[in-house]
Amino acid sequence: MISDIRLKELIRTALDEDIGSGDLTTSAILTGDEPGVARVISKGEIIVAGIAVFREVFHALESSLRFEAYFCDGQPAGKGDLLACISGSLKSILLAERVALNLFQRMCGIATVTHKYVEEAKGTGVRILDTRKTTPGLRSLEKYAVKTGGGFNHRFGLYDGVMIKDNHITAAGGILRAVRKVVGNVPPTVKIEVEVKNLQEVEEALAAGADIIMLDNMGTDEMKKAVSLINGRALVEASGNVTLSNVKRIAETDVDFISVGALTHSAPAADISLVFRD
Amino acid sequence: MISDIRLKELIRTALDEDIGSGDLTTSAILTGDEPGVARVISKGEIIVAGIAVFREVFHALESSLRFEAYFCDGQPAGKGDLLACISGSLKSILLAERVALNLFQRMCGIATVTHKYVEEAKGTGVRILDTRKTTPGLRSLEKYAVKTGGGFNHRFGLYDGVMIKDNHITAAGGILRAVRKVVGNVPPTVKIEVEVKNLQEVEEALAAGADIIMLDNMGTDEMKKAVSLINGRALVEASGNVTLSNVKRIAETDVDFISVGALTHSAPAADISLVFRD
Amino acid sequence: MISDIRLKELIRTALDEDIGSGDLTTSAILTGDEPGVARVISKGEIIVAGIAVFREVFHALESSLRFEAYFCDGQPAGKGDLLACISGSLKSILLAERVALNLFQRMCGIATVTHKYVEEAKGTGVRILDTRKTTPGLRSLEKYAVKTGGGFNHRFGLYDGVMIKDNHITAAGGILRAVRKVVGNVPPTVKIEVEVKNLQEVEEALAAGADIIMLDNMGTDEMKKAVSLINGRALVEASGNVTLSNVKRIAETDVDFISVGALTHSAPAADISLVFRD
């Protein structure tokens, strides 16, 4: 997942955003010595994701807090399940609480939605991919959550994968030329993906030697034709307007991958709460 | 809204996350001199929010890009509406595109959801408030989007408002003592809000001189009693499990504010796309 | 006080400013293994403030240094009093010494001056407030020192309190309109303070529903009239040209608060020195 260096920086920024010049309420009332025990409870059916991130927020605030997790990333949890327990300085728990939950609920939310897509496409062999439609600043966490939910990651950014689109093709003067220009300029460790709109372009992409062909907003019938035309000479990705209702139909076209922006840009937060022991 | 200093830093971080060591595809094919014109189109019914942020991403990448907006923040836009037009270096537009959309779609999404809650509560005089359940790193933008959608902001963080909760009350030894401790420690410019669970606590909070009383997860009948008990001596906020289906009923209890976490933690991204002129 | 995250960053920056590319003298002579014991001694009558900050500078440089404090924040110390003792690597103590003292002497200086104002106003019930006239970068530490000296904090910045001044009033078209605009735009947790110059404006501010009224540079006679006019309907703050000689007279006008810029912008450093055991 995300490197430790970046995770710590991200958490530091998030805590600073919330705490700012200081927690007015807590620092007026608590000295820091009062003990506290907080239980983290799922209030719905979720896929757990981000336990390590969740714990790290508490430890970033105060390394002596004791954190016990009762679920692992990837496990399903049900309504009322106790996910984790945090004990130690009540003041520190209160200071970290909101940021910890904001991150954890988002990650569980994404894993939960991803899992639903994966279940829908089960048995077809297709892989559900994420996109770059992630929350600015949280991409690594969100892509990790997708994997936790059973999905797979597409490229992380513009820097680690090639995706030749319309504009590139026009500017280069055709698919063949675009692919050639790229091959001569990028590390040989990177595959070349070309976005196509119709079967004519599929043929051009194949001829140009594309490693992956992305079928953009095609109907499922046309997708089937594309898959049979490609016939294993390149990997095939379907993209555009994928929903829980149509993902199975698309998966049955025999594409290799289906990419879904909604995994990250529209997953509702998982309903999780932190309650203090009575 | 967010200060210019912070907005620029946020955008810089977001672009760096996406571009990293460089855009492999675009820098292989485009020189930077190719002109491009991109049109930004709404694909659903939305409330526009974040035009200035959207523009700033393009300008952060390349200050000479020309950006024209056809909608203002707060305006409703319908399916197919042209929201904005960006022209200039195609390469720069492509480099900024994803980050710009990721921020703009999220802001419009939040404004759109907020607007629905506000419409539901219309006529009751109640104000819809946001919470601290925001995306780490994006709180200022998300709170601005809530205001744009017709909602109001609750405190921005732990540093600019007092909220006395269960744990504080227990630690202080009662509501009265908790309030006193806080009054003696925070700037006089800040109001004191106390979270209560029942009418007994409402009375204690009033006696302690709370400026705002937050009714946590009460039923609407009990809320009504609380409101009539308080009788204008403090502002009243309802909180907990608020949905589009029950917000009107809660509003009718005559509380002053209803706070809704879902405005920010579960708003789906608005469907907006950037297309290049054919 | 200041959050740990920000305190550590501030200390890191301060140490870097002083040490830069390295301590030429110490690194030429000491290996780091030589033991040292430093005693911190007050050379005048002071109010101690910032023990935790003082300690943190040494620990930021070298966590194994042993630090013992013999005074707590808020305690008065006299000439010759031993405030603290630091032992461990002599090299680390020397590297941290100047930055640690620069911060500690300033904080004690502010607490000491604040204490004098508080003593002057004793018995009147008035609260001595600080202002935003603090040293750039050190506001949280300085405001903490004011509290330690017996004063109270005004808002921390432009972000956590409302202060409507002349320019705002003119731009809005009157006090009433200015207050209304603000109420509709800021979190309900924040009080509205209005700055007034005469009794006419006091009345307008009251009519507009100001929570706090700030009497700017008024004479004490006019202040008395203002207080009696307000008659408990708003809190009252006196501001402008407050000195140790006139603070008691102002306090006797029965205002609630007196704000004093000199607490932070002109407090001389407390005279404290660090001596190595002979």
Next chain:
Amino acid sequence: MISDIRLKELIRTALDEDIGSGDLTTSAILTGDEPGVARVISKGEIIVAGIAVFREVFHALESSLRFEAYFCDGQPAGKGDLLACISGSLKSILLAERVALNLFQRMCGIATVTHKYVEEAKGTGVRILDTRKTTPGLRSLEKYAVKTGGGFNHRFGLYDGVMIKDNHITAAGGILRAVRKVVGNVPPTVKIEVEVKNLQEVEEALAAGADIIMLDNMGTDEMKKAVSLINGRALVEASGNVTLSNVKRIAETDVDFISVGALTHSAPAADISLVFRD
């Protein structure tokens, strides 16, 4: 003075400290289009220092603000003198005002105090030096203000000058050994200064080849003896408990430099205000 890179960073940090998540009052009332004209007026006898820093704060906030200065750094200004005029967006002026004044008043305050020491020592040929007793984060600005007031700078930090003190001498096993160790380890561009407590140590320092000898807390009689003993073979600095009352007497001992911590750690802010044109 301070490099542009560091000045911009310092101002950015200072503005962020004050503005935080946004100016509640101003952003509720002003759109940014309202024009404003602010006059900056001295309310006492001062030496002006930091005009460029003062201007830069306003320009950091909004580059289109017009700033006209009527005084130069180093010039004396009297009560009522118009120092500068800022015009442009009222909103931007209000956002920058406090930070700009906090820096400018401190710099003028330091220059003013320095000037007094310089005047006292006039005619003796002695140079008044600053120390490392500066405000963390502001050292470059404060040292610039000392020069503006007619003083001279001592080393900027531990990295650009050698100062051998008691502890170094003890650890090295005598002054001679300490100086030798240092000479073999530091750039040849740096002079070696040795701190001494009595005439015996003066002789040792001379024998060791010290470039500068610092007389620490000596009485003026002993100073005279030291100066005549040194007799031009090294530069001589007097240090410790220097005040406006005794600086002249010390200067008359014929030392080359007198260093004064109070120039920076205890200078009261100059009284300057920013008023908007009626």
Next chain:
Amino acid sequence: MISDIRLKELIRTALDEDIGSGDLTTSAILTGDEPGVARVISKGEIIVAGIAVFREVFHALESSLRFEAYFCDGQPAGKGDLLACISGSLKSILLAERVALNLFQRMCGIATVTHKYVEEAKGTGVRILDTRKTTPGLRSLEKYAVKTGGGFNHRFGLYDGVMIKDNHITAAGGILRAVRKVVGNVPPTVKIEVEVKNLQEVEEALAAGADIIMLDNMGTDEMKKAVSLINGRALVEASGNVTLSNVKRIAETDVDFISVGALTHSAPAADISLVFRD
């Protein structure tokens, strides 16, 4: 090449390292208004690389400096050739000079060395690749210089390419298992490279479906056998102890790529000087 955001940050850091608290000499003598013209001259046979970076250093210091380049990246220049001319404030040119040259000389040095390797291997169709053996902080610039000299880039870091080595193979329990684990965990846009030591491992890597096979420290005879065994089923990279004397021989084994650490870790700076017009 490197993104603008990162280039500006890198240059800012480099200038700060050199200028620190200020240029003592220049700020004592120059006001900033003195005009200057500097000519940049090659003192040997080089391949020019990094003109844009070189210019950006001057512009980072002072945007009004006029910079004219007479060579483009990739062009060979000879002894005495005028590469560029900078005119404007002499003070700004002097402040930027050293950092600008340090970066430019390094980049030209790398391009020049790379070009020699490329020339040696000319006609064989092999591509000369760089490695991750770059200067910490300068990787993007150095990899750009390699491309400018006619070489190609290998992966930029651990994040954008897969390289399965000994340790991974052992830990996974064989090449086949290692490849499978990776395929299931990385974006499909990334190729899988396996490092092998002998022909046996070549066969295993082929069987596992490796996209690229890296022959680590093999003799040229064994390399030839490996190439003929692989027979186009994977790309082949030779690595280890490549020098200008043996690169041609290695190239003639028909491998696809030869990676050379020395391109970046041991290229001497190109001899270039900046002289002021008499």
Next chain:
Amino acid sequence: MISDIRLKELIRTALDEDIGSGDLTTSAILTGDEPGVARVISKGEIIVAGIAVFREVFHALESSLRFEAYFCDGQPAGKGDLLACISGSLKSILLAERVALNLFQRMCGIATVTHKYVEEAKGTGVRILDTRKTTPGLRSLEKYAVKTGGGFNHRFGLYDGVMIKDNHITAAGGILRAVRKVVGNVPPTVKIEVEVKNLQEVEEALAAGADIIMLDNMGTDEMKKAVSLINGRALVEASGNVTLSNVKRIAETDVDFISVGALTHSAPAADISLVFRD
């Protein structure tokens, strides 16, 4: 050497450059629990430099790694010598390996080259100095490596030493005026160095009271004349086109220092490898 604060920041940046969004290979195969033992072996004759930096990279990644060094900085090591051993989590060792070696090989390379120059000049009493021709971002490490190899440091940057060059002299109107301007503006702890081109200028520099005179690109005959002309009244530095072949001849002119840019800008990386125990 470099302060801990800056070293940690530098290492953090370097690791982030290499690891980016995560190590694709290692995180797919290793859990972090697999143990590993790596041996660090010299593959040539080198002077060891930077053991502490090398260790710190591993510890920055994972503090529990065990690091044992068998050589100290400054010691010569031969082909095949075991320099250090690192044991602990294999995953952490692999993540840190490349960055650790990149820094360590560069530092050893510089110390090794420096040592050669020092050996050449042995017996002459001359000191070999470095320059500001260092790698941007790594100056402190590189200057430390020079000292480790037996050389001495010149000034660290523009901020801690004065060097008056041609342009300064022209702008000031002669050497005398330039020196006077500088003396009046820089801390008395700093020596004044003047760069001269001929004997006429040597005399002027002496007359102006220069502490150090730098003979720029003079022939050795002229250098001898300069040295005898100066006759101990100032330190003398030779500079320009120094190589291993001519350094001895220059040293024999009796100058005090010879500065050599190639120590840092053109030292090849030392050949060191990290191998895992079979």
